[in-house]
Amino acid sequence: MKHSAASVMCFHNHPSGDASPSHQDITVTKRLKKAGDLLGIPLIDHIIIGHNSFTSLKQEGYF
Structure with missing residues (x-):
């Protein structure tokens, strides 16, 4: 909000x-x-980074 995020x-x-x-x-x-x-202000994704891998919570259907 402070920086007018889209x-x-x-x-x-x-x-x-x-x-x-x-x-x-x-x-x-x-x-x-x-x-x-x-x-x-829509949430595009929440990404968790691991060792040589990542998880997209959007792709996994959590929202």
Whole structure:
């Protein structure tokens, strides 16, 4: 909002190397999606980066 974002993408890593989403990752993603919808700033994706892999929560159907 501060910088008039048209949309948002979130990224974070899992130091364990396992890019599988945790329960907390899924919960935060749903909250970000809901907040973005309310503000008119769509969440494009939430990507978890692991060791030589990544997971797209959008592609996995979490939102």
